[in-house]
Amino acid sequence: MSTSEPHLDLNPDPTPDPAFGERRRLIAVAYRLLGSLADAEDAVQEAYARWYAMSARQRAAVETPGAWLTTVAARICLDLLGSARARRERYVGAWIPEPLPDRTDWTGGPADPADRVALHESVNMAFLVVLESMTPAERVAFVLHDVFRYPFAEIAGIVARSPAACRQLAASGRRRVRCAQPPASTGTATAAGQAALVRHFKEAWEAGDIKALVGLLDPDATMVADGGGLAGAALRPVEGGERIARYLIHMAAKAPGLTLLERTVNGVPGLLARRAGTTVTVAAFDLGADRVTRIWAVRNPEKLRAWNREGASWRIRPAAARREPPLGSRGPRRG
Known part of the structure; x- marks a missing residue:
């Protein structure tokens, strides 16, 4: 970026x-x-x-x-x-x-x-x-x-x-x-250890290795997905390491052509999924000392704009020059 x-x-x-x-x-x-x-x-x-x-x-x-x-x-x-x-x-x-x-x-x-x-x-x-x-x-x-x-x-x-x-x-x-x-979120993993954990998670996911994924997930791990009705996502939390691993493998099988990339998400090692150069999912993690305890998978495209505007100027323009009307004169934003 x-x-x-x-x-x-x-x-x-x-x-x-x-x-x-x-x-x-x-x-x-x-x-x-x-x-x-x-x-x-x-x-x-x-x-x-x-x-x-x-x-x-x-x-x-x-x-x-x-x-x-x-x-x-x-x-x-x-x-x-x-x-x-x-x-x-x-x-x-x-x-x-x-x-x-x-x-x-x-x-x-x-x-x-x-x-x-x-x-x-x-x-x-x-x-x-x-x-x-x-x-x-x-x-x-x-x-x-x-x-x-x-x-x-x-x-x-x-x-x-x-x-x-x-x-x-x-x-x-x-x-x-x-x-x-x-208590599971209070592990003492170093930044390098967190990055390594996410890297191993990515590799296991790419390989479709359910056993390896289960080993990297806390048994009581939770995954929450946000599609906002604009992208496919589980409507309820997926609970348990094995269920999460099977869900991830199933979703990967339904979406060929995805590229997984390691990126910092909200200050912590995370993953991006891209298709045809567009970011379609950003996964943020809560990482314990040696296992993933929580996953937040954002798939709503309205929340991924910052990940799809590399090279953008990030400028603020006068309200009159913007495509949308100024704050307060439009309907509610979804999400």
């Missing part, structure tokens, strides 16, 4: 704007709040549209543009989270957060080493799935405070609660994260 810096062309004024360099961090925040890169980009697009809708004098009066944009983007995300719950009740099959390719800017900018670890882990698919269980207010408070270190006084203005209430919301989110971590 292209690793060139994304750029904006929203600002018609050639004078450098202090808000210009905030997009990467805003996308990082919005993605964790929404679990969808497409919706995160829309939320940030809308925040910038509101910024440039103000006069130059009004913008100059904003003491910290980054904080202003974060507040606006987070409020937009909070509104979207409320409507997303209703949308996902109508979603066909399981809903999985949109998988991220290996890019260097998902951390949201410079951070000290301890913060970098937290930011890196906060895009892990297992973490994002837990976030989906939180209420919108819990999610905003927890992500902004525990991941991005925002003070509760600032979060209070976003979720319209007191700082004390925001503290309780974040604590509730923290408990959800702790309770969702099964």
Whole structure:
């Protein structure tokens, strides 16, 4: 994928704007709040549209543009989270957060080493799935405070609660994260060990070796697939290592011509399945010390756009120049 810096062309004024360099961090925040890169980009697009809708004098009066944009983007995300719950009740099959390719800017900018670890882990698919269980207010408070270190006084203005209430919301989110971590996911595999495990999994899958796959899967492993009604996928979780292995072999037999590639998915070794140069499945893994404990297979093509736009400019355009109308004037997005 292209690793060139994304750029904006929203600002018609050639004078450098202090808000210009905030997009990467805003996308990082919005993605964790929404679990969808497409919706995160829309939320940030809308925040910038509101910024440039103000006069130059009004913008100059904003003491910290980054904080202003974060507040606006987070409020937009909070509104979207409320409507997303209703949308996902109508979603066909399981809903999985949109998988991220290996890019260097998902951390949201410079951070000290301890913060970098937290930011890196906060895009892990297992973490994002837990976030989906939180209420919108819990999610905003927890992500902004525990991941991005925002003070509760600032979060209070976003979720319209007191700082004390925001503290309780974040604590509730923290408990959800702790309770969702099964013992099997606490293995101590190194990064190299995780990559080797995924490589062996890929090789066994390609060879159609059920016995080898079963040996690489935890006996209590779970696989969840997301086709969104737009691609074939199991509508319910597949549970048990042997059942998962047989399901994977069966699906491979029904889809000849697939190419499996090792890629980083949400910061962890994962797999891509491509057909005729198009990514049709992205598999994210939860990896124990020596076995795969969970698999999330995303097949909904609407969630795979980032994996099929290599070389794209990743630019934000003015709403008037986009094919779709600006955020808030269109119907709900599926997934």
